[in-house]
Amino acid sequence: xxxxxAYELVVENLSSKGIxxxxxxxxxxxxxxxxxxxxxxNSGTRFGVFRQPGVPRDVFEKFEDAAHVHRLMGICxxxxxxxxxxxxxxxxxxxxxxxxKGVLIGAVNPNVFEEQIYKLGSFGNEDPGIRxxxxxxxxxxxxxxxxxxxxxxxxxxxxxTNYPGQASFVARKRYFEECFAKxxxxxxxxxxxFIEYKLFEPAFYHTDIADWGMATGFCQKLGDRAKxxxxxxxxxxxxxxxxxxxWMLDEGTLGGFHFNNRKYADDDLTVSSxxxxxxxxxxxxxxxxxxxxxxxxxxxxxxxxxxxxxxxIEAMIQTLWNLQSAFAKALCVDRNRxxxxxxxxxxxxxxxxxxxxxxxxxxxLLRQVRTxxxxxxxxxxxxxxxxxxxxxIATRS
Ligand code: RM4
Ligand code: MN
Ligand code: MN
Numbered sequence: 320x321x322x323x324x325a326y327e328l329v330v331e332n333l334s335s336k337g338i339x340x341x342x343x344x345x346x347x348x349x350x351x352x353x354x355x356x357x358x359x360x361n362s363g364t365r366f367g368v369f370r371q372p373g374v375p376r377d378v379f380e381k382f383e384d385a386a387h388v389h390r391l392m393g394i395c396x397x398x399x400x401x402x403x404x405x406x407x408x409x410x411x412x413x414x415x416x417x418x419x420k421g422v423l424i425g426a427v428n429p430n431v432f433e434e435q436i437y438k439l440g441s442f443g444n445e446d447p448g449i450r451x452x453x454x455x456x457x458x459x460x461x462x463x464x465x466x467x468x469x470x471x472x473x474x475x476x477x478x479x480t481n482y483p484g485q486a487s488f489v490a491r492k493r494y495f496e497e498c499f500a501k502x503x504x505x506x507x508x509x510x511x512x513f514i515e516y517k518l519f520e521p522a523f524y525h526t527d528i529a530d531w532g533m534a535t536g537f538c539q540k541l542g543d544r545a546k547x548x549x550x551x552x553x554x555x556x557x558x559x560x561x562x563x564x565x566w567m568l569d570e571g572t573l574g575g576f577h578f579n580n581r582k583y584a585d586d587d588l589t590v591s592s593x594x595x596x597x598x599x600x601x602x603x604x605x606x607x608x609x610x611x612x613x614x615x616x617x618x619x620x621x622x623x624x625x626x627x628x629x630x631x632i633e634a635m636i637q638t639l640w641n642l643q644s645a646f647a648k649a650l651c652v653d654r655n656r657x658x659x660x661x662x663x664x665x666x667x668x669x670x671x672x673x674x675x676x677x678x679x680x681x682x683x684l685l686r687q688v689r690t691x692x693x694x695x696x697x698x699x700x701x702x703x704x705x706x707x708x709x710x711x712i713a714t715r716s
Pocket of ligand 1: 428475515517550577585623
């Protein structure tokens with residue numbers, strides 16, 4: 320089958336369901352996903368770090384790689400930073416460099432978990448001096464936001480305990496509330512605070528913000544600019560993530576995502592590599608929410624993955640590609656028929672609406688969209704043929 324025919328078949332299929340192909344393509348062109356600076360550098364597990372040739376040596380080179388990926392994909396113009404993993408005296412210099420490369424500084428992530436003082440926690444620490452230090456790190460990050468034009472402060476805490484009795488849950492909860500209130504009060508109208516939760520790890524008995532309910536509780540006490548961030552790897556096995564996404568969309572508390580995938584715990588594997596149907600179901604709720612909420616819909620999409628074995632740039636392209644397909648498939652759901660099936664309480668037909676969309680081959684559609692965006696049809700091939708990595712290996716010794 321020729322390329323044009325493959326695309327026309329998708330168009331025919333969608334049109335026959337009354338789905339506006341122009342809308343689907345526009346949504347795909349407007350899709351935005353932020354990549355993480357830490358996804359471009361060397362990383363590993365607690366058992367060791369495996370170095371790859373040509374990886375960035377500093378934050379500027381991470382931005383260079385991110386700009387290369389954006390040139391190929393056209394959907395990832397911003398890059399999240401992690402402080403002090405990314406450390407600079409002059410953040411405005413990074414902003415100027417990013418401008419020149421055609422990318423933006425995205426979410427700023429304060430790191431309050433690696434230094435020795437945070438052994439027993441940051442905002443949840445019993446020691447007021449350590450809570451103050453953690454607060455200062457957040458204030459420093461807010462200043463970085465102002466210097467770089469970033470609008471979001473994305474917070475995750477390693478806080479928790481390892482043994483029953485080690486600390487008072489309630490005291491720690493209150494310390495968090497106090498600290499969050501201080502951080503929140505420093506944010507401008509157009510700046511947002513994301514609160515990310517995680518069930519376990521590095522703490523093994525309890526985590527201070529263990530799930531989306533607790534994160535929601537903190538956000539609701541703070542106000543409208545505080546939102547929950549869902550990391551796909553941060554739940555107990557079997558948790559229905561698409562359900563909580565729909566729930567938070569309806570409550571207006573969903574702020575964004577850290578996309579990745581897992582088999583066992585917080586594995587940070589390539590999104591869709593283990594459970595692509597789940598990613599599709601999450602996007603299905605997002606599309607549903609977007610149609611329902613219109614202008615009030617605002618969700619930030621970020622990647623939180625570090626590839627220890629795959630080549631970094633290839634893995635990033637593959638991830639973005641997987642997110643494009645999950646979104647495309649979700650846009651192809653026949654929502655009229657789904658509504659009808661639900662109304663008739665026809666379970667089989669309702670489920671089939673989702674399964675059919677999931678099985679559509681959206682590749683011809685993605686190729687068409689990429690061509691219309693002036694991007695290569697096959698970004699992975701384009702990357703491999705670009706000589707970018709070879710040049711990086713030669714210059715970044
Ligand atoms: C956590 C969480 C955070 C990330 C850290 C490094 O598990 O996913 O988002 O910043 O890891
Ligand atoms: Mn995360
Ligand atoms: Mn994580």
